[in-house]
Amino acid sequence: MINIPSRFSSILSTLLITALILIASPIQHANAATGPLCYVRVGASGAGDSWSDAYPDLQSALADNNCTEIWVAQGTYYPDEGTGQTNDNRSSTYTLKSGVAIYGGFDGTEPLRTDRDWENNTTTLSGDIDQTAGDSGNAYHVIVGSSTDSTAILDGFTITAGNADAPVIYPADPNSSGGGIYSYNGNASLRNLIFYTNKAVQGGGGLYAGAEYGVTGYSPTLDNVIFNMNTSETFGAGIYVSFVNTPGLIKNTTFKNNTSDYEGGGMFNIASDPTLENVTFSNNTAAGGTGVSYLDHRGGAIFNDLGSKPTITNATFSGNSAASKGGAIYIPITVTNFRF
Numbered sequence: 309m310i311n312i313p314s315r316f317s318s319i320l321s322t323l324l325i326t327a328l329i330l331i332a333s334p335i336q337h338a339n340a341a342t343g344p345l346c347y348v349r350v351g352a353s354g355a356g357d358s359w360s361d362a363y364p365d366l367q368s369a370l371a372d373n374n375c376t377e378i379w380v381a382q383g384t385y386y387p388d389e390g391t392g393q394t395n396d397n398r399s400s401t402y403t404l405k406s407g408v409a410i411y412g413g414f415d416g417t418e419p420l421r422t423d424r425d426w427e428n429n430t431t432t433l434s435g436d437i438d439q440t441a442g443d444s445g446n447a448y449h450v451i452v453g454s455s456t457d458s459t460a461i462l463d464g465f466t467i468t469a470g471n472a473d474a475p476v477i478y479p480a481d482p483n484s485s486g487g488g489i490y491s492y493n494g495n496a497s498l499r500n501l502i503f504y505t506n507k508a509v510q511g512g513g514g515l516y517a518g519a520e521y522g523v524t525g526y527s528p529t530l531d532n533v534i535f536n537m538n539t540s541e542t543f544g545a546g547i548y549v550s551f552v553n554t555p556g557l558i559k560n561t562t563f564k565n566n567t568s569d570y571e572g573g574g575m576f577n578i579a580s581d582p583t584l585e586n587v588t589f590s591n592n593t594a595a596g597g598t599g600v601s602y603l604d605h606r607g608g609a610i611f612n613d614l615g616s617k618p619t620i621t622n623a624t625f626s627g628n629s630a631a632s633k634g635g636a637i638y639i640p641i642t643v644t645n646f647r648f
């Protein structure tokens with residue numbers, strides 16, 4: 309006689325074990341790339357192994373641990389699209405990772421990285437995730453670069469439409485700072501970038517670079533970067549640097565047309581000592597805000613607070629303005645070889 313209960317029991321055990329194995333297995337991307345070089349191109353539908361087999365979005369490449377160098381073709385990419393993302397989630401962001409280099413600016417055919425022309429093949433990382441006019445539905449940060457070392461590389465992109473507009477509370481909500489890039493205890497290498505029309509309620513419409521109080525060794529580095537038309541409702545429309553006492557080098561960088569409602573149109577330093585080389589500050593503004601009694605309109609180009617001592621070499625300042633004090637720079641700093 310067939311022992312049916314026993315057979316069912318055996319089948320059930322097998323099913324249960326199979327289910328447990330499936331649950332215990334890490335989630336694998338269905339189409340993991342071979343790596344380490346992976347490709348991303350708008351309109352593609354592949355698995356990242358070549359320009360013709362590219363991932364269609366940057367998040368899928370970032371989610372693929374086989375991808376440690378990612379090439380991105382011209383076009384516009386949104387952080388709420390791709391592996392692991394929820395459409396129109398304002399917390400969507402591209403998270404930089406140590407050991408992963410992301411290069412934009414390809415036309416989508418190049419065999420070599422040196423073939424790319426990032427300025428002509430505009431590759432945009434956009435916080436306009438709802439893809440409708442107005443920024444109330446945009447991502448808080450287009451990119452987060454926190455807790456990285458210098459092997460986290462972002463190179464060859466336009467970063468736009470981030471809107472860090474969370475309400476001002478204490479302690480500060482990170483979602484009120486760093487519309488373009490938010491970096492806390494981060495050392496990412498940021499090169500060949502344009503920050504354009506990003507916004508923050510607090511520090512850093514374009515870039516927030518903060519470190520833990522009293523902790524040294526953290527600062528992103530910038531080379532060949534443009535901050536254009538970023539805004540802050542308070543401080544540091546271009547960059548807000550907070551408690552970064554390890555001099556992070558900012559070189560070959562232009563701050564233009566950035567506007568803070570109160571202080572530091574181009575840059576705001578608080579207890580920080582950044583090093584700037586070959587920089588231009590033009591037409592940045594600290595003006596416009598009203599009704600906050602303890603704030604003034606100071607430092608059109610740069611505002612320094614809490615003993616900040618930036619070192620600036622080869623700088624050009626033109627057309628910067630502040631409604632009250634320090635059209636160019638507020639508070640004395642070490643400046644050599646500059647033109648006002």
Ligand SMILES: [Ca+2]
Nearest residue numbers: 395396437438
């Ligand atoms: Ca969307």
Ligand SMILES: [Ca+2]
Nearest residue numbers: 440441442443
């Ligand atoms: Ca929008």
